[in-house]
Every structure is written in C-alpha cells, then in structure tokens.
Amino acid sequence: MGVLVVAEFRVLGAVETHVDGHPVDLGSPRQRGVLAVLLLHANHPVPVDQFLDHVWGEHLPQRGRNALYSYVSRLRAILAPIRDVSLQRRSSGYRLTVDEAAVDVHRFRQLTAEARASAEDVDALTLFDRALGLWRGPALAGLDSPWIASVRTTLEAERWAAELDRTDAALRCGRHAELLADLITHATQQPLDERLAAQAMLALYRSGRQADALQHYDHMRKELAEQLGVDPNPALQQLHQRILAADVALAARVVTPRATPRQLPPAPAGFTGRVTELDALTSSLDSTDGDTVLISTLTGPGGIGKTWLALTWAHRNMDRFPDGQLSVDLHGFSPDVPKHPADVLADFLAALGVDRDHQPTNLDARIALYRTRTTDKRMLILLDNAATTDQIEPLLPGGTTCSVLVTSRHRLPALTARHGARPVRLDVLAGAEARTLLVAALGDAHDHGDTERAVIELIGLCKGFPLALGLVAARIRDDPDLLDDLVADLRELGLEALDSEDAAASLPTVLSWSLRNLTDHQRTVFGLLGIAPGPDTTLPAVVSLSGLSQAAARRTLSALEDASLLERRPGGRYAMHDLVRDYSATTADTFLPADVRDTALTRVMDFYLHTAHTAERLLDPHRTPLRPGRPAAGVHPLSLSDAAAAMDWLEDEHATLLAAQRAGVALGRHDLVWHLAWDLEIFHLRRGHRHDALAAWRAALHAAAHLPDPVTRLRAHRLLGSACSRLGLHDEAVEHLAAALELATHHQDLTEQAHAHWVLASTWERQEDDRRALEHARHALNLYRLLDRPVWEADALNAVGWYGARLGEFDTARDHCHAALTLYRHHPYPTGEAATLDSLAFIAHQTGDHQQALDLYDQALTLYRSLGDTVRVADTLGRLGWPHVALGQHDRARAVWREAIELHGQQGRDTDAARVHRQLDALDQHPASR
Template identity: 55%
Template structure:
C-alpha cells in the first residue's frame, strides 16, 4: 500500500493514488499541524493556537478532539490505520508515520542528502527529486497567522533548494535548458545577485554575451537607485571575466551531461530463463549489427501472465548488460496491471524521463507531442536502454519510444501489444512457466540443496502443485523460509488440499497470486470476464472453438474474438489444432471467479457444454457402430449445435482428442444432478472405448452409469449399465466382480420380463466365462442367448451370439458345430453390412481352420478380418487378430511372418495398456527365437475377441 501525506500544495492524503476525503475544512488545519511535526507531540494548546490564532471559539479544545476523532475514522476507513496513526500523548497529540510518507519531510531529507553528497551528479538528481515533491503553494487554501509564517519559511527553503539545484545544473552544462526558468526567477527577484549571476552565466554560455552584460548593468542601476550600493565582489568578478572573455567560463560547458540511472535493483537470487536471456541478447545484437531497418527501434516486448517473472527477467538482463548502455538507463512502471487499476499516462512518464535527462520540471512542454519530441531529441544518437514495465496498451508505449536506432527498449506487459509488433517491428518474447529444472534450481537457491534433497519426491510434487509458476514458487519459498521448522511435506499437503488459497495474502496484494491474477481482469469487458470465468469450470483439460461457443452461448465468430482477447491478455494459451488451454493456477482462479456469476448463468453454461459433448458423442457412436440400437436423447439446450462429423476417420480423430473432456463431462453431469446424461454418455462412449482399448476408463464410466441408472425409472438402463460394468470388469481380469454384476443385471432383466436384455446379458456372461477358460459355461450362456434372440428381430445381436457359440464349440473340439454357427453368423453380418461383426466371424473361422490343420485358409481368414478391423478403426480387435494370425504362420514354418505380425500386435497391446497380452506375446516371440520350428504355447488356442455391444 502506498500512502502519501501532503502539505506542499493542498493538504491531502492519498492511498494508492486515490485521494482521501478529509471532511470538515478545520480538520485539514489539524492534520497540517500534525504533518509538519510528524512523530512529535503537539500540545492541545498549540493546536488551538495554530488553527484559530488569537480568537479561538468556545470549547476549542473539545473541537480539536472531535476533529481528531473524525480524522482517525477517515484514515481507518481508507485502510491506512496501520501505517498512519494519531495518538493522544501527554497533553497533546502525535501523528506517527514513516518520514518518507510526509512530503515536507521527504523534501527536507532529499535537500539535506544532496548538500552532503560529494557526487555532484547524484546531488543534482536528489535536488531534482526534491523539486518534484512540490505541487504548488504550501498549505494552499489555509490561512492563520501560524500557517502564514510557516508558508513563508517553507518557501524560503524551496527557494534555497532551487538555487542550489540550478547551480549544480549549470555546472553540468545544462544552461540552455535552464534559461526559461532562470529568466522567470530573475524577474521575480530582481535584486537577488545570485540569481542574476546564474542567469548571466546561462546567457553567456548560450552565446549571448551582450545579453549577459546587459543583465549585469540593469542590476547595478537598480541596486544604486533602490539601495544605494554596488554589486558585491562575486558578481563584479563574474562581470569582469565575461568582459575579458575568460575561457574558464566556457570550459565548464564540457562537463559530463546527466546520465540517468533509473533501473531498480536487480532481482536477488535470480535463476533460470537461460533461453529468454539469450533471445534478448540476440535482439540487441541484431540491432547493433544493422539488421534492423534504419530509423526503427528494436523492441523486445516480454509477454506473459501475472507473476510469471517478466519484470525480473527484464531487470536481470538490463543489469547484466549495463556496459552496453553508457549513456544511461530510463525506467518507468506504467501500472498497466496494478491494485489501483490506474494507468500511468504517457505524459507523466515523459515528464519523469525529461527530468532524469536534465530538463527543468517547471518548464517542460505541456503538450504530449511536444514533450515526446523533446524526449526524442535528447536521446538521439545515445546508446541508452529504456525499460517500459507493466504496459497495458500500445498507446502508453508509443510516445515513449525513442526515434534513434541506437536506443534499445524493453517493454513488459500481460498483453501482446500487437500494434508494436505490426508497426514498430517489436520482437515478441512470450514468457511461459519455468522448466522443471529451473523450478528446482529456484527452490535449491532459496531453500538450500540439503533441504530439497532430503525429500526429492516431495520437491517434485511441490513444483508441480505450483505449476512451475514463478510467483507461486516464490510464495511457497516464503512460507518455507519463514517457517523453517515445518517440513516441506506440510507445505505440499496444504497446496494439495487448499490450492490457490495457500497462495493468497490478505495484506500485501503483490504477494498474493490471486490478487496479481485479478489485475489482468481490469481491462476486460464484461463478456470477456464471464467467458474467462466459464472456462475455469468447463470440463476437460482444454477447449476448442466449437465447445467454447457452446459453453458461452455466443456465436463462433464472437467466441473467437473473446478467446483471442483472453489470449492477448495472457490468460489463455493457444495450442496447435485450435486448442486453448489455461495454466492450472490461472484456471483455478477462473473457477473461483465463476462463483461470482449468477447461478442460472453458470448452470446454463454447464448444461450447454455437457449437451454439446453428449450429442456430438452420440452422433460419433452412430457413425462407428450403425447397427447398435440407438437410445433416445432429450434435445440439446437452446443454442447448442453438435459438432458435425462426416466419416469414421474424422469421428475417431475427434473422439481421440476429446476423450478426456467426455470423461470430465460425465463427472460434471453427475455433479449437476443429471443422471440421464451420465448414463447416456457411458452408452455413447462404449464403442469407442472398445475399439481403442480404454478399459480402465470404460470401467469408470459404467460404474458412474450404474450409480445414475439406479436413480432412473427405466429398468433397461440399469440392466444395460450393470451388464456393461460386468463386461468392463471381465476385460480387466476381475472375474468375480464381472460375474456378480452380470448376474445382478440378468436378475433385473428376468424380473421385468425383458428377453432382449436377458439375451445380451447371457452373451456377456459367455464372454466372461470364456475369459476364464471355462468354455462349457461360456457355451451354455451363448446357446441361451441364441435361443432368446431367435424370437426377437435383432439380427446383429443374433449373429454375435451365433459366432460366440461357434467359438466355444471349436475350443471344445466340436468343429462342425463351430463352423456352421460361425458361417451362419457371417452371412447375417454381411447381410446387415456390419463390418465389425463380419471381421469377428472371419477371425473365428480362421481359428477353426487353424485347429483343423488348414493353416493357409486360416491365414486368409485372419487377413480378411484384419483388413475389416482396420477399415473401421478398431485397433483393439486388430491387435487380437494380429496375434492369432501368427499361429498358422508358425505352423507353416513361416517364422519371419509370425515374428512380424506378433511384433505389431505387441506394440498395439502396449499402446492400449494390456499388460497380460503384452507378456503373452513376448513369450511367443521368445519361443520363436529359441526354436523357429516349435509352435508357441498358444498356437493351438487362439485369443477370443472382446465381443459385446
């Protein structure tokens, strides 16, 4: 918090640039008295005397007490009660404040330091700062005898300090810039010999010797007429030296000009950013080697989210390269993103630069263009560095750009500042989070290698919980260093449990990650702020344009503009293939801001995005498995348009990309009490999960679907959910759970006299028992499924059941039965144009041919099945068929072909996380290496396809 207490002008109090209302006019008299003597007790009688003089009102002491009470209330309400305190002590009162907060004390300290400083350049800078403290007549608007006396005393102090300032400025060769101010002072003080001497010297050094001599003659006459005296010796001596054209007067013009050194201190313990520092070096080298267009300025605009370390990088690089800028460095904080939300105006920044370059504060151009022109003239041809920190808009930056290619400018800000790139050739250097190695180095530098090496796994967790975000890491380091006895495990647990709340700070907003992030929202429109909040609660790790349009309810064109604006403000990152992603901590903050939205707004957005995912996934499932019986869906929320999918290839590509979002959408639907959607999403994902081998995810979505179906009135939904859950358990080798769920599904189907669900559940039980190698149990359930399905008009399901009967019959040695059932199933699938089912049957026929010694026919069947599986994108079943295909190749002694297909199967199994299958195929490959002539263990067995719809 920045507190300013002013008497050198009007009596005012400012908090972070905002003026505090001081209430009753007399309260300003009280405050002025206490400010002038800050940290010293002022008696009540003195207060009465200074406020009212010789005619105090009745009950004056009580009025003073009342005024002070009101001042305390006003100061407390403004939030400065901890920094500015008014206390009653002894027989009076004291105002406690840091000396630097009161302008009169800051002025006096600067003047005293300047007069004690042997370095004239630094002393001159201190006096320039002292002059800037004044904002007009001291104690303006107040009038009592004591104040009138004090005002005169302060004006004398100001006059003396200005005289010293001008003296030093003349010694540094700034005579031309000082002429307007010196002329005005000489007119205001016509009998002051020191002022006349300074004006004469400035005129003389500006080549105006006659004017300088005329000024002396004018003063001599005035002194004789008014006071009857002659000028004193110092002025007479100066006059004689000018008449003699003393070269010593002109030689002083060669003094070194003012070299501004405005850079703040370099960040302590800076680590990492090697690539970014090198990029800044390249930007400067390119400019120096003439690769920049003549007359342009090479700018490295450093972008990045709040707290990412832009200023630290800029200052670190600047201090490491000071030798490259012998003519000085200028720095200004443009307050683009700060607690107050008030931008630094370019005119104010220019005034600061011009003062630093030796221009008099009281005689600067008032027009922005004129000030910018003067600034460009002063830095022309100089090798200077200009750091424009925390910029929000290009309008803030452009007037501060030098016109000389010898100057280098660093701009930091959270926005991209596109026009700087387009019109001024700026090089954009986006700043991301630290690498893991850089983050670890930061922790090691500040906490010590011993502490972080003691718990390396914990250190890695801490880094990832902070998202490798520099400010988050810095805050965590502060917590750890200020509480050295608390293990890192506790800090890690707090971050894991409380998240962003641990990185907050109630008192200092610059030490709070949520506060720093909040400043990025100051320049957003309401529409952009709402979108930012909604992105925080959107399901999935990232988002694309169609999904974002559904989330926001805006048109795609409008959504694109809003996303681009958030990207420009470093709140959103764009990734390849049209994906947009937030940093995890930024997203957590966005989710926090979403709580401020009205519940109907938030709920409608969630419903839209979930419906978008559901209806798009349902359409995808119909493309992948057109023979699967559809389930009716409620219409999507108003304004939702499912993403158009045209063929199986684009469908699988969309599902591959959006799979994590669809899982998250199901969780979101469950959290928002939409059980029908939970069940429907599980249904719509089933085919994709089967073909891509997402077995663990399939188990999770069907467990959620069972929980949801138990709340729905439709028993068929519960039967189907339990059946699919049982199937998912069986895929993972969890036989007991699989059979338990399948029998519970069968019981519900039988209780509700649903033959179709009974048949499908028997089919699933056949597959589960087959996974256990119990072909007799499997065959019994498969036959029961066929019997039930013959009375139903479901040819695809009947074909699946027939194929399952054939598969298990073959394993029991009944090859005639097996062959007839599989061929009947193949005919049905071909008639229905069901390529998945057709491939399953061909795989079964390949196994039968292999078992009966017709290995070449087996190879033909397997290859035909493989081609069909690949045509529909069924990588899971393709892997199984590849494995089966290897066995007849081994039987025929075709070792190379067997090795080739098994290696391909092995790679697919690995990609699908099927560890048991990987181990089995690896054993078969090892067998080939040991003996190419000996069939592998499972050469007469085969692997059954997953089955089930």
C-alpha cells in the first residue's frame, strides 16, 4: 500500500478517521474509545493506568491490560500507512504523534483562540464559524465511560462558550436581525443565563422592540429571584437601565465590551524539551475537580528555565482561558524591589476594567474587588518570580474557574499546604534536549565543519543548565564562527565565561539573587558546601563542616533547599546542581576568610576519615588496627552499629571518600590520604572497585614518602601491588610486592613479610603459576605460625589447601582446609570461613562428590552474601555451575552462571565474564560434557 498523505481525525461527533477523503474502519466502539483518548492527548504520553481508567472506568475487565494492548496493536496497524502519524509505547505510556491541525478538537480550540485574539470582529466571526462548523453532533458520540462523559461535558461547554463569543462578535457587526430568532429560542431554553439574556435584550432593542427587551429583563429578574434568590448582575442591570432610558448611543452604535486582558509576554523563542513538565501542568488542568482554584508552582534554582516553561505552556494553552490572562513579574529574585500585592492588584483591576481613580485604596478591599471580578471567569493568572507565599496569596482569584501558575526559586510549601498547590520541580535539561537547543542555534552552521564535537563539549560544560545553554545558544546565533572560542572560554573560565554586563543574561548574577533572603550563617554554609569534597552531602557531614549543632544545621539545609540552592534526595542526601556548586565555591573563595575555609575543610575531612576508620574495624576486626590521629575539635564521626551498617555507609559515601582523598592530596594531608586508602581496602575488595583501589594506593604510596613511619611505605607497596595484580598489571604488581618484601625484611617485620608472601601467592595464581603460588603461601603459613596469629594462620592454611587442590594434591589440600575451617570457627571470621568452604567445595567436586560440593558452595555463598562481598559471590557462582553440570542439572548451572556473568559485568571484570560466557556456551553446545 502506498503512503497516504491526507488524514483527518474527528471526535466532535462520532469518532472517525478519513484518509484521502475516505472513511477508515476503526473497529469496535471500545477501539474507537482508545483512539479517542490518544487523539485528545495528542503528542502527549498517556500512562497505562490512566488509559484503562479513561476507556473503562470502574468496569475494567479482568484482562483489561491485555485488551488495551490488543486495541493499541490494531490501531497501530491501521495508522501505520499514514505519513507523520505514529503510535508508540514509551516508559511514560502510549503516545500518538500527529499534526494537531488534523484533529478536529485541537483545530476547534486553535480557531476559537485565534478568533478571540482577533482585532477585527469580521475576522473573528469567520474564525468562529469555521470552528463551530467542525461539530457534527454530540462529542464522542457512541462512547461511554465516566471520563468520556466528563470530556464530553467539557467540550460542550467550550462549544457553548464559542457560540456566545460568536454572538457577541456578530452583534458588534450589526447582525442582530439574523440572530434574533435563535437568541429568543436559546434564552427561553436557558432562562438563568445572564449573558444570553443580555444578547437577546440587545438584539430586541436594536430590532425596534424596546418593550419586548424590557419584558425579557423582567422575566429574567423574576426567575433569578425565585430560583436563586439573587438579582441580575450589574452589567445586565446597567443594560436594562440604558434600554429603559432609550439610550441613543446604545441603539445608534455598536457597543464595545470591556477588552479581554491579554498580558502574557511573548513565548520564548527556541524553547525545547520539558515534555514531562508540560504534560504535568496540562494533566493538572485536565484533572481539576472545579471545587477550587487550580494553582501550579514551577520551582527550581535561578536560571533553570521556570519562566520559559511557564510562558511556553501558557501560550500553548491560551484557548483554555477565554476570559484572558493576567501576568506579572513579582521581582522576588532580581535587583529590583519585590512588588507589593497592592500595586499588582491595582494593575490587575485596571486590566479588568476598573478605572484606577475608582479603585479602593485599602488592600483588603482591593482583594475583594479583584476576586469579585475574577469569579466565574476562565482566566490564567501568571505570577512569575515570586518570593514568598505572602506575596502570592492576595493575588489568588475568586471563584473556582481560574488557574494560577506561579514560578519561584522557593518551594513554597505553605502554598501547597493551605491552597493545595500542585508543585512541579525543574531540573537540568537532558542531553538530547540540550543538543536540540544548541543545534537549532547553529542552524546551517551545524552542517559545516567539526561542530558536533564542540556541541557535545558545550553540553558537558553547561551541565544541562537551561540559562547557561540559552546564553551559549544566543552567542552562537550572533556569530557561529566563534563556536570553538566559546568552548575554550567555558573550558578555561567556567562560570566566569557566562558572566555579562546585562544582569539578566549573567548566570553568576542571576544565581546571586538567590542569596538576598539568606542569613549570614546560611550564606556561609552555602559557600562551604561548594568547597566540601564529594558530589553530595548529609546532615552529619554538614554538622562537622559548619560547626553548627545538628538542629541548626538541619534548619540551614532546609533554608537552602527552600531557596532552590540545594536539593534533598532520597536517603537524607543533599546535592547542588553543578553550576550552582561552582557559584557556591566562587562565593566561598570571594567572601569567606581563608581560615574559615581551612578549618571547615579540616573538620569535614576528619569526619569522613574517622567514620571510615570505624567502618573498616567493623568489616574486618582481625586486621591490624591502624588508628588515625585525633579528629579536629567540633568533629562528630558516626558510630556505626555493625558490619552491615558499615557497608551501607561506605557504599553511600564512596564517591565522597575518594574525593576527600583527592582533596587531601591537594592540601598536603598525607596522613589522611594514606589512612583513607587503608580504610577503603576491604570495601574495595568486596565490591570489586579495582580501579578505585589502584588510584587510592598510588596516592597513598606518594603520601607515605612524607610520613615518618616507614611501615606506611611498605604497606602501601604491598597493597598497591595487590591492586595492580587484580587488574592484571602483573609486572608492576611483582615490582611493588618485591619492594614491600625487601622493606619488611630490612625492618625485620615478620608480619609484613608474611602478608607480602600471601599477596604474592594470589598474584602468581592469576598468572596460572600455581606451583609458585603454593610456595609463597607456605612461606606465609610458616611466618604466621611464628607470629601466633590464628586467623592469619587460617588464611595461609586455606591458601595452601587451595593451591594444592589446583595442583591435584587433594588429600593434602583437604587436610589444610579443614584445619583452616577449625581455626576460623574457633576465632569467628566469616570471610575466611566462606573462602575455606569454597575451597572444600572445589575439592569435593574435583574428587567426584558433586552433591557435597553443592552443599559447601551454598554455605559459602550464604556467608559471602551476608557480608556484601559481591566479588567473591561472583567467583563462587562461576565454580558452582560445574557440580550442577556433573549432576545433569543444566538449568541450574545456566542460572548461576548467568548471575555470575551479570555480577562480573557490574564489577568491570570483562575477562572473568567472558570465561563464564564460554562455559555457558559450551554447555549449550555440548550439554553432556563438562
């Protein structure tokens, strides 16, 4: 079938699709209902749960999801041949991509919006006629669900509003005679509609029927009194008085109604992305229950794009606010004085037709008049750049039909608590959105030269920050040939390159406005957070960083969070956007004395050092205890409860601990650099962080040269050699281990000699030289026995047993491993016990006792998992598959090897993953073989 070119989608009547003028068979009513949902949400994802509610409501069939998938599949096949129309599944739901001009409901809204915005009544009348001509009967005819019924009611209300607006335009064009009959009919059917009554009265009067116009008013007044107990509204009363007085001006000229306020600034050019946030605002409007004013808040740091998003959404949804839009910049965060609500209300009331000379001077009276004027109106009130809830509350409209959109750097929790505001939090732009923005700015220049590399680097340098990207895009548009210079400036100058004499176009200046409402100590903590090590922080760390009490630190963090300078994340962690952090560091360097910065850094780094030491002691209490010096005054390290808590803390703070070590290098804190490498070693081993261990011990070896104790140097050589070995750097590993052994022998340090031999054994094992590995393991065993250290002796016994087993010396191997297991259980050390169980399992498998091998491997895995030692879990799983294969349990073998491959992949152990992959492939190809 060829590509179809002209498609029309209709919901204003029965749901229909026409292609090239021919109707398309859309299937059952329920399937048409699915299409209707997609069309009404055109170009926006519809989550599955929401989809089910829209189509079935409370009558969801038992296999409703399957039914939905079936309908969507059929519709996808129907729509596939139509150009520029696609139905896709995304993580956020189903989305129909379609030109909204091809969908009658969106076309209707666009035409009515254009009609209302038209400066000429004749043009408006034409547009209204085109819009109303799209209706073919009741909307969504033949479909039923509570949501469908609600949408149908909303659409009928929009249709009626368009009919009334069209009538106003027609009356202004002098077409009262042709309108009169229909107006009388409609007014009789809706006797309480005051706007309709006014139109009928005006048409009667202009048709020379003054008495009938007055009689119509009298009838309306009585109906209102009897049924509602109210008088006609002031506008209708005024019209009655003018007709009663036979106002010549009323009869002789067209009455010009009060202008509808259209105060929105222009939509931002080049806006891109923010689909999720735009959808959230639209969903809030769609789901409002009509019981209260809808308030949406867009919050985030300065420069994150709140105003751009608000204006874009407002312009895209202008047709949903037929009574106009009020807009104000409240100057909550700017060089100007924040606007007082009384002054804003004066401007709003003027826009609503209240002459400034007749406005009340009292704030409460202005609020009351404003809310009276906005009641029953469908208006949008945009309150941009608000500082506090107190600044916003007087500007909330009356009634329940208006919508309020607020932007602020503050989170405004009181607005949510007191008025049910619906918050939308803005973050940085995703990479694809940032790229779209910059490529659009480059235009044709993007097609010439090596610009893609520059664009990618710019995205990274701007770190997704919308204002930074916008400033860069503006400079690119001015002169695309300076693209490389702009990249170089950003790379070298950072935030300074985004400065400008124009305050609104200077990112540092925009960010500085966020500090205006902070206290002195809040500004101090803000600056200190910018120079503290690590990508994020926690309350205990901030207590040590700031020197504040826990309660004061918590209040300070909350204030910074409320000001959108800090973001609270799950697990009690706090983080800054990258460019905000850069600005924070700049303020620290500029405004905080050097001694304040240095003291704070010393405290927070000692907090991490001493808590890491506590964690290390919990993970391996049999390890040589190496205590760092006393922490600085005001440092409060954490008291971790057990080994599990220690692993969790190290996992959470790993990136920060590495950053603290790097900061220690820069600051010459050699003791801290060495001790952090030592305290992280067990964690790195269990989690497989091989590259981090290598970097940590290289830094520690350099630091050891500046420390008075020579043992620190030989330990650094030993542990750096171990890290090299784990990464396959065999020659470097042997070099460092030989240096460690030489130093230990020189200082007659039997402990370090034994440790060096023990590491050399595993190093030679990785080179598949098990004979040499066994030799070093026996050296270690002899030395550990001289030292009378039972746990270390057990380590060496297990190593001798393991290498013996790999060499086929199973009886001797088994004896050594059983001796090790006895010592481990007498001197509890679960890591060693698990390793020995693994060795015995290997021996059992190699000697034909496959069931015992399975039992022993399972015991080892249980211990390793309890310790969080994912590296050894992966190794044991790689061996566990073999006894399963020997017993014909191929599915179980596949399962454990797949888990091993996944863990090896997570740990970056590609060689090990490939080895287990080969085992799996061999099993699939030759299931009967080992």
